[in-house]
Amino acid sequence: MLLLIRRSEEDDDDDPDGWSVPGYVELKELGKGASGRVVLAEHEGTGTKVAIKYLADHLSRDPQFVEAFRAEARILSEVEDPQIARLYEYIEGPQGSAIVMELVDGVALRAILREHGPTEPQSALVVLKGSLLGLAAAHERGVVHRDYKPENVLVNREGQSKLADFGIAARAGSTGAHAGTPSYMASEQWAGAPASPSTDIYAATATFFECLTGHPPYRSPGDILGLRGKHEESPIPVDEVPEAVRGLVRRGLAKKSDHRPKDAATFLVELEAVAGAGYGPEWEEEGRGSLARRAALLLLLFPLAGAAAGGTGLAQTVLGWSKRSMNMVLAGGLALVLALGGFFWYQPVHESGNPSEPKPIDSTTSPTPPPR
CATH class of the missing domain: 1.10.510.10 (Transferase(Phosphotransferase) domain 1)
Structure with missing residues (x-):
């Protein structure tokens, strides 16, 4: 599966953390913290419910965090399987980065x-x-x-x-x-x-x-x-x-x-x-x-419980971290609907052991694909 990167040119200087992925209607927030937010959303073309993981604005300006977030999307694109929460698309632009994923209700x-x-x-x-x-x-x-x-x-x-x-x-x-x-x-x-x-x-x-x-x-x-x-x-x-x-x-x-x-x-x-x-x-x-x-x-x-009423649903996410704490884990993005059970610590390292050079990514620029 090719990692689909949609380059978004939209920018919202008034509310940099409040931008939304074009083509989706947000229904409710599933979690929010220092590293970003996770929302339940609906694809406008198909009505499919999805989970969207947004990287926080202050981390979107940090190349190391952006690369780690992108790396999570890359890996998800390579391990498509019915037993794994599926990636729909990865969006990156001036306003930030986001991963659109299958919603596991x-x-x-x-x-x-x-x-x-x-x-x-x-x-x-x-x-x-x-x-x-x-x-x-x-x-x-x-x-x-x-x-x-x-x-x-x-x-x-x-x-x-x-x-x-x-x-x-x-x-x-x-x-x-x-x-x-x-x-x-x-x-x-x-x-x-x-x-x-x-x-x-x-x-x-x-x-x-x-x-x-x-x-x-x-x-x-x-x-x-x-x-x-x-x-x-x-x-x-x-x-x-x-x-x-x-x-x-x-x-x-x-x-x-x-x-x-x-x-x-x-x-x-x-x-x-x-x-x-x-x-x-x-x-x-x-x-x-x-x-x-x-x-x-x-x-x-469950995430869809009370969605219409804007309830808080399932999500307890790894989102309430300071940047200092996040620098200890650099965990490649936000957990989808997970509670932190005790991360040790982590640095993004490629096969060569060299963390300084991000790996190339196959990318495609396209309009919003309907989740299937």
């Missing part, structure tokens, strides 16, 4: 776990399967998510999940500063090893563990170094999960990366075999139904 897995506690094993397997499908599409294209966690999994009213927020994704093999959320980071990720699909496998398994138990596999409140030590050295707590899935947890949380499945597609094959053997041929239908019921109880948090 659902609730973050984090909210489901917070409100309802652990899920049934079948539902946890459904979440893991959906995420592995999305990660497999990214891995096939050489992209590592690097920040998989419950905040980045969105569940709709049918119990289907989509993976979101590729803000700190990187090319497989690229090196640079530490990146990720501590509770879900593999030992080699803490050590700053090159980006690898194996770290996504670890994070997805840690989230699977949390679905089953209500908490991440390792905890050390207020002690970041202690938490790192547990990820690196503590035994895998397989006794806390049902016996039928202990093998999956043991494989996915292996301390050494070469002891884990090599990529999401490989792990997906293992999951299907384990789920069928442990929970029968109807495991997926049962798990999705249970997950849908849990999500339905949080319907008022």
Whole structure:
């Protein structure tokens, strides 16, 4: 998929943070903060609802932030898949930058776990399967998510999940500063090893563990170094999960990366075999139904809930940061409808490890495309 960059010439000197992407009608704001805003909007030509992520005006004047925001759009354009929130277009002009994305009318897995506690094993397997499908599409294209966690999994009213927020994704093999959320980071990720699909496998398994138990596999409140030590050295707590899935947890949380499945597609094959053997041929239908019921109880948090009335909806976004804090993460844009679960820190680095030269982008100048 070609990254579509629409060059907008509109400018609004009176309200630089209030510009709107031409061709869309904004319905309500989903989140706002120092780094920008996220809005629910409707495409004028088709009526399709979308989420638009605007980079804040003060950051739009910073080439490093603009490049990071553009890099998120580039990666999204390369990993188009039904399990990943889809990019429609990227807009850049004198007034700022924006990403137009598929609106996932659902609730973050984090909210489901917070409100309802652990899920049934079948539902946890459904979440893991959906995420592995999305990660497999990214891995096939050489992209590592690097920040998989419950905040980045969105569940709709049918119990289907989509993976979101590729803000700190990187090319497989690229090196640079530490990146990720501590509770879900593999030992080699803490050590700053090159980006690898194996770290996504670890994070997805840690989230699977949390679905089953209500908490991440390792905890050390207020002690970041202690938490790192547990990820690196503590035994895998397989006794806390049902016996039928202990093998999956043991494989996915292996301390050494070469002891884990090599990529999401490989792990997906293992999951299907384990789920069928442990929970029968109807495991997926049962798990999705249970997950849908849990999500339905949080319907008022969905982005489209109360849209006509201008309600606040689902979004809790990574938007309330000072520029100093943002300089620590440089996270490549705004999270779509996510709550911050604990970014470590990040610097945008390309495969060569050199952050100074942005990569070229294929671009097309065109009128607003109707979302499909």
